[in-house]
Amino acid sequence: xxxxxxxxxxxxxxxxxxxxxxxxxxxxxxxxxxxxxxxxxxxxxxxxxxxxxxxxxxxxxxxxxxxxxxxxxxxxxxxxxxxxxxxxxxxxxxxxxxxxxxxxxxxxxxxxxxxxxxxxxxxxxxxxxxxxxxxxxxxxxxxxxxxxxxxxxxxxxxxxxxxxxxxxxxxxxxxxxxxxxxxxxxxxxxxxxxxxxxxxxxxxxxxxxxxxxxxxxxxxxxxxxxxxxxxxxxxxxxxxxxxxxxxxxxxxxxxxxxxxxxxxxxxxxxxxxxxxxxxxxxxxxxxxxxxxxxxxxxxxxxxxxxxxxxxxxxxxxxxxxxxxxxxxxxxxxxxxxxxxxxxxxxxxxxxxxxxxxxxxxxxxxxxxxxxxxxxxxxxxxxxxxxxxxxxxxxxxxxxxxxxxxxxxxxxxxxxxxxxxxxxxxxxxxxxxxxxxxxxxxx
Amino acid sequence: xxxxxxxxxxxxxxxxxxxxxxxxxxxxxxxxxxxxxxxxxxxxxxxxxxxxxxxxxxxxxxxxxxxxxxxxxxxxxxxxxxxxxxxxxxxxxxxxxxxxxxxxxxxxxxxxxxxxxxxxxxxxxxxxxxxxxxxxxxxxxxxxxxxxxxxxxxxxxxxxxxxxxxxxxxxxxxxxxxxxxxxxxxxxxxxxxxxxxxxxxxxxxxxxxxxxxxxxxxxxxxxxxxxxxxxxxxxxxxxxxxxxxxxxxxxxxxxxxxxxxxxxxxxxxxxxxxxxxxxxxxxxxxxxxxxxxxxxxxxxxxxxxxxxxxxxxxxxxxxxxxxxxxxxxxxxxxxxxxxxxxxxxxxxxxxxxxxxxxxxxxxxxxxxxxxxxxxxxxxxxxxxxxxxxxxxxxxxxxxxxxxxxxxxxxxxxxxxxxxxxxxxxxxxxxxxxxxxxxxxxxxxxxxxxxxxxxxxxxxxxxxxxxxxxxxxxxxxxxxxxxxxxxxxxxxxxxxxxxxxxx
Numbered sequence: 001x002x003x004x005x006x007x008x009x010x011x012x013x014x015x016x017x018x019x020x021x022x023x024x025x026x027x028x029x030x031x032x033x034x035x036x037x038x039x040x041x042x043x044x045x046x047x048x049x050x051x052x053x054x055x056x057x058x059x060x061x062x063x064x065x066x067x068x069x070x071x072x073x074x075x076x077x078x079x080x081x082x083x084x085x086x087x088x089x090x091x092x093x094x095x096x097x098x099x100x101x102x103x104x105x106x107x108x109x110x111x112x113x114x115x116x117x118x119x120x121x122x123x124x125x126x127x128x129x130x131x132x133x134x135x136x137x138x139x140x141x142x143x144x145x146x147x148x149x150x151x152x153x154x155x156x157x158x159x160x161x162x163x164x165x166x167x168x169x170x171x172x173x174x175x176x177x178x179x180x181x182x183x184x185x186x187x188x189x190x191x192x193x194x195x196x197x198x199x200x201x202x203x204x205x206x207x208x209x210x211x212x213x214x215x216x217x218x219x220x221x222x223x224x225x226x227x228x229x230x231x232x233x234x235x236x237x238x239x240x241x242x243x244x245x246x247x248x249x250x251x252x253x254x255x256x257x258x259x260x261x262x263x264x265x266x267x268x269x270x271x272x273x274x275x276x277x278x279x280x281x282x283x284x285x286x287x288x289x290x291x292x293x294x295x296x297x298x299x300x301x302x303x304x305x306x307x308x309x310x311x312x313x314x315x316x317x318x319x320x321x322x323x324x325x326x327x328x329x330x331x332x333x334x335x336x337x338x339x340x341x342x343x344x345x346x347x348x349x350x351x352x353x354x355x356x357x358x359x360x361x362x363x364x365x366x367x368x369x370x371x372x373x374x375x376x377x378x379x380x381x382x383x384x385x386x387x388x389x390x391x392x393x394x395x396x397x398x399x400x401x402x403x404x405x406x407x408x409x410x411x412x413x414x415x416x417x418x419x420x421x422x423x424x425x426x427x428x429x430x431x432x433x434x435x436x437x438x439x440x441x442x
Numbered sequence: 443x444x445x446x447x448x449x450x451x452x453x454x455x456x457x458x459x460x461x462x463x464x465x466x467x468x469x470x471x472x473x474x475x476x477x478x479x480x481x482x483x484x485x486x487x488x489x490x491x492x493x494x495x496x497x498x499x500x501x502x503x504x505x506x507x508x509x510x511x512x513x514x515x516x517x518x519x520x521x522x523x524x525x526x527x528x529x530x531x532x533x534x535x536x537x538x539x540x541x542x543x544x545x546x547x548x549x550x551x552x553x554x555x556x557x558x559x560x561x562x563x564x565x566x567x568x569x570x571x572x573x574x575x576x577x578x579x580x581x582x583x584x585x586x587x588x589x590x591x592x593x594x595x596x597x598x599x600x601x602x603x604x605x606x607x608x609x610x611x612x613x614x615x616x617x618x619x620x621x622x623x624x625x626x627x628x629x630x631x632x633x634x635x636x637x638x639x640x641x642x643x644x645x646x647x648x649x650x651x652x653x654x655x656x657x658x659x660x661x662x663x664x665x666x667x668x669x670x671x672x673x674x675x676x677x678x679x680x681x682x683x684x685x686x687x688x689x690x691x692x693x694x695x696x697x698x699x700x701x702x703x704x705x706x707x708x709x710x711x712x713x714x715x716x717x718x719x720x721x722x723x724x725x726x727x728x729x730x731x732x733x734x735x736x737x738x739x740x741x742x743x744x745x746x747x748x749x750x751x752x753x754x755x756x757x758x759x760x761x762x763x764x765x766x767x768x769x770x771x772x773x774x775x776x777x778x779x780x781x782x783x784x785x786x787x788x789x790x791x792x793x794x795x796x797x798x799x800x801x802x803x804x805x806x807x808x809x810x811x812x813x814x815x816x817x818x819x820x821x822x823x824x825x826x827x828x829x830x831x832x833x834x835x836x837x838x839x840x841x842x843x844x845x846x847x848x849x850x851x852x853x854x855x856x857x858x859x860x861x862x863x864x865x866x867x868x869x870x871x872x873x874x875x876x877x878x879x880x881x882x883x884x885x886x887x888x889x890x891x892x893x894x895x896x897x898x899x900x901x902x903x904x905x906x907x908x909x910x911x912x913x914x915x916x917x918x919x920x921x922x923x924x925x926x927x928x929x930x931x932x933x934x935x936x937x938x939x940x941x942x943x944x
Contacts, residue, residue, distance in 0.1 A: 046480065050827065081734065097735040097817055100824025102766065104732075119824050145909025149747025156700040157750055157785050161595045195909050264697060265594030268586055301530040306523045313579050316586050338582065369531040376533035376552050380483055384831045440594070 024378070024409035027388065029402060030224050032231075036240045037212030040231050041402050043219040045385050051220035052385035053126055055114040055134065056397050058215070059208040061184040062109050062326060063245040068193065071151070071186020074107040075194055076204055078147045080114060081105075082139040084132050089143070095129060107184055110326045111397030117386050120221040124230055131234035134209055141198045148194040155191045162267040166438040169261040170272050170330070174434040178250035180329050210242040211235065215396050220385035250328065252276075257434040267440040268316060269337050273350055274330035276432040277323040280398045282408035289415050289423035290331065294322040295370055296362055296420065297353050298333055304353045308335070314342045326398045330434070331427060343437060357424035361417040371413065467664040468649055474840045475660065476652035478833050484659070485550045485834040486536075487650035488567060488667070489771065489841050491676050492641035493543040495614025501629055503621020507580055508637045509538035509545050515576035517565040522576060528562060536563050540619050541758070541772040542681070544845065545641075550834055553654050564666050570638065572631050581629070584620045588943045597702035597785060597886040598763060600694065604942065605704040605884045608692055609778060613681035623944050643673030648844055652837035680775045683708040686880040689929045691897060695890035696939035700785035703795060705883040706778040709756060709875050714846040719859035720871035721756055727818040728805050729754025729781065732766055735821060741801055742783065745915050746907070748794060750784040767829050770838025773845040779876060791887055792896050792903035796925040802878045809869030823860050826853055890936045897929045
């Protein structure tokens with residue numbers, strides 16, 4: 001019920017810890033860039049013999065700039081499990097099974113992440129296997145076509161959720177030019193046409209699966225020197241050759257947009273309000289203040305949540321997700337409303353809340369509570385190598401490095417109530433706004 | 443022994459008995475402790491021996507609501523919004539989970555913040571306010587879940603819910619934890635007070651604490667939880683599922699763009715039985731959850747691209763789409779062997795059922811080869827290292843050990859059993875516990891009548907792929923297209939989605 005957006009909320013939890021002078025990230029790490037441009041971040045941790053291995057490929061659905069190819073980064077994530085000349089698919093699967101690794105991958109708008117957890121004794125084997133598939137992936141056309149069927153199955157599975165339908169409509173409405181117009185899974189027509197795109201898939205691999213576009217994060221029980229040596233041995237021969245995608249920037253929005261969408265099943269109505277944001281930038285004070293504004297205005301401890309969810313009980317759920325993205329995306333506020341008659345009321349309550357943040361400074365103690373919350377949220381969730389690497393992945397994907405964590409942190413702890421007010425005034429204006437309402441039909 | 447010492451001992455014994463009877467502290471035997479000094483956090487899992495099987499008829503959902511009236515509602519000392527405000531700076535919360543036989547109130551806190559957290563957590567258990575407004579909110583959430591989300595937003599979870607409801611119909615397991623739409627309306631504050639008083643007592647509680655705590659915390663919690671009411675232990679009979687004869691099919695009719703399939707049957711084994719580990723190896727080979735090593739996955743997804751994944755289970759595995767590893771604290775004395783086929787194109791549903799049952803048939807008849815066994819055993823030896831990486835999960839396992847009466851650690855025993863296991867052990871377990879003749883099958887699909895006719899007529903299910911397939915797959919398909927399934931007309935039931943969970 002409440003789970004739909006929890007995955008987004010933790011992201012800003014990364015950035016507040018301790019006092020200004022302390023670094024945010026509590027573990028020591030080593031960064032090394034190989035001659036071919038591959039960046040490697042090693043984070044030794046006490047971990048009961050487990051290692052987390054993340055290959056963060058800085059290509060996501062954002063990079064699908066050619067018409068008719070939405071969803072391709074995600075499809076490619078699937079193809080990466082199809083094997084190489086040295087380790088054809090079945091052999092790759094067999095070795096992974098022998099390793100007893102927890103191996104998976106996911107794709108977002110900005111990146112594709114391949115992650116494994118495994119016993120430290122298997123580190124060299126994993127480095128060998130991972131480097132091999134990133135350098136030498138090999139699959140034939142029938143295998144490619146079969147995998148497109150699994151992707152269409154995934155599309156159909158997700159499509160039954162009204163949240164997905166709402167999200168898809170929001171981005172299609174809010175964006176005209178930029179590739180954020182489509183979701184990561186892609187437009188249905190494009191997903192259906194995937195079986196015909198075998199040769200495109202090969203050029204996709206050639207352009208994007210290059211060392212300059214990948215960051216390795218290895219966390220857990222490891223010897224830094226030996227690990228680096230192994231990385232050199234297996235990755236040094238990877239040839240650079242990244243070709244940047246030709247993404248068209250989104251022109252500034254000049255007027256409010258709105259859309260309605262229906263859902264083929266039964267659901268309570270959903271409302272989504274989106275405001276155009278800026279690209280992730282820890283040096284942009286307004287942007288950073290916006291991340292805190294989100295929690296103050298719409299988080300579980302916000303006045304609005306308490307009024308609409310607890311007191312008036314007009315909504316089942318209200319939540320928010322402010323953009324942490326490579327290019328300017330949307331700051332979203334989402335609500336599931338118990339009665340259609342209250343849609344306008346809830347929308348107006350969201351607007352009124354934002355007006356209040358524009359005109360009145362938020363209480364200092366609430367801002368301090370938020371800073372404390374973020375500190376402990378961060379501390380409590382770095383309990384396994386997988387959580388450490390997983391929490392960093394988004395920021396490494398966006399910026400290409402780990403250093404941004406400290407930079408954003410130092411900016412965040414400086415944020416004042418006036419900054420919050422100015423962020424509300426800057427971002428939350430009608431001309432940057434898109435509103436989508438979803439209703440069920442059954 | 444000197445008489446004086448003896449008398450002190452006797453007096454000590456009498457005193458401790460007296461104190462125990464007065465309930466001045468929860469008995470040490472009810473503690474599950476997992477100290478991890480390097481962990482800067484403290485985890486709590488308070489297990490009450492009650493679950494949704496204890497819901498009275500007509501009040502289904504009562505156990506679930508009662509637990510959530512502790513954790514998502516006001517206490518006598520704080521309104522719910524005040525609790526949220528106090529927990530927020532601590533980045534902490536607490537929550538409830540209710541399964542058939544277990545209710546867990548759990549929470550986790552950084553040790554810096556224990557002092558502020560402790561009274562909020564214990565108040566939730568000891569001093570619930572049971573406010574009407576909180577009840578209305580929780581009921582509304584559940585109603586939305588049953589009426590909208592489960593019926594329309596996740597056909598896979600819907601299929602699994604119907605599978606369990608069909609197999610356990612008429613037993614305490616035979617409804618969802620969240621209850622029914624009608625029973626939710628019938629549940630009152632007084633029902634909740636009575637259920638709380640009856641079930642949340644000192645004879646039903648096990649206290650789990652893990653992480654970087656000081657021992658004084660244990661003593662405080664023992665003392666504070668002794669304020670729970672006295673009462674009898676909740677003793678229940680094991681749920682007895684109905685005896686499935688033949689292939690029974692329930693088709694949930696709805697406007698579905700793909701078909702979700704779940705099937706299974708009760709198995710008479712739980713993890714306290716030494717055979718369980720061998721059966722777990724067979725199950726891992728056949729259908730390891732969300733893992734491409736699953737044989738079913740290889741047949742249906744990898745070779746044919748018909749869906750997103752295909753898995754099997756020998757223990758209840760709720761919310762499989764949202765987790766990679768087995769959940770803790772959903773233990774139950776009666777388990778199913780369950781197969782989860784993720785949504786397939788509607789036109790392939792009959793074919794996929796044939797393929798699934800054919801593979802189950804082959805597993806039961808042929809078992810694993812020595813190579814398959816070795817591979818799976820080696821996989822599990824390392825894979826189970828990932829089951830409980832955190833203190834909270836380790837504590838969950840320790841409490842499940844208590845539930846099943848396992849002396850020691852289930853996960854350690856699992857590894858030890860893998861070390862000494864043979865392929866014969868695995869195949870004996872397969873033959874002893876698995877079968878393919880008597881299954882409950884659930885489809886969530888459109889055009890239900892056509893499916894029913896196809897099934898009872900054993901109509902061929904030719905399959906046309908959008909993409910080319912290897913010759914061996916096409917050869918295999920020739921067998922599968924006409925693979926006989928003995929499904930009698932009287933064993934096929936069609937239900938409309940809107941008629942579920944009423």
